[in-house]
């Protein structure tokens with residue numbers, strides 16, 4: 001009888017401990033990465049095309065570190081920079097096939113799928129990054145985000161590279177007319193193509209990772225990019241003239257394949273979103289700081305002639321680029337242009 005009572009108590013305690021352990025496990029990630037089987041661990045392969053010394057490159061590494069730490073290794077983000085895994089033009093298909101789980105392409109490159117996004121490429125659409133962030137968070141910006149769903153894409157946020165500048169090896173670019181006849185590398189975006197065509201330049205779509213060689217071989221005379229991208233690939237070493245024009249925004253959408261996103265447990269989705277919010281703020285500040293640093297370095301190096309457009313000159317450039325806005329409106333409607341911060345007071 002004593003042993004029966006003991007056995008019953010022992011079984012009750014055992015059940016209690018089992019229930020306790022199971023309920024604790026629901027929200028707490030396993031603490032030892034080594035003990036996780038490959039199936040238990042969630043691996044997110046994050047591919048991008050720029051160097052690790054750029055705002056995007058550094059933010060990707062920070063994001064991966066934070067996620068690893070906060071999930072106790074349950075979620076691992078493997079970052080592949082510099083197009084080592086997939087190059088421009090390959091990474092989107094790789095994401096949609098499910099070969100990789102995350103990319104952060106320049107918004108200009110998304111315009112081949114969703115051309116309305118090329119509103120972000122319009123010259124002098126935004127004065128600064130704050131205006132960009134406000135626009136993207138507005139109803140109109142969110143409706144652009146929604147358009148990605150039809151392509152099985154889920155956007156988790158926006159990172160900045162900064163504002164683009166012109167460089168070339170033929171002549172200083174001080175007026176819009178100076179672009180006439182120049183062969184300029186662009187990202188794949190019809191609006192960027194139009195931006196150069198209307199001023200008599202010849203736009204050439206070239207993958208980011210081959211720009212250096214194309215400039216070196218003389219296949220193009222110049223290019224437009226942010227200072228962090230230009231210096232990360234040492235493009236300025238091949239160019240004689242830089243115009244600080246800040247004429248266009250270059251930023252990224254953090255994208256996952258929708259199916260993959262939906263397959264993630266809810267707590268992992270929350271962890272990714274919350275961490276990205278934090279990293280996004282950090283990345284925006286980093287992009288601003290690095291851009292200022294790179295400009296100082298270029299001014300000090302005496303390796304390229306720099307021309308700074310004045311505010312009055314920028315206004316002239318903006319007017320000269322008006323036909324690009326007409327091109328956009330005719331092809332994709334006025335809605336996205338009317339919602340730009342600079343047009344807000346008129347509506």
Ligand code: SIN
Pocket residue numbers: 049050104105106161187207208225229
């Ligand atoms: C990037 O910043 O991801 C590359 C942009 C470009 O192709 O110029």
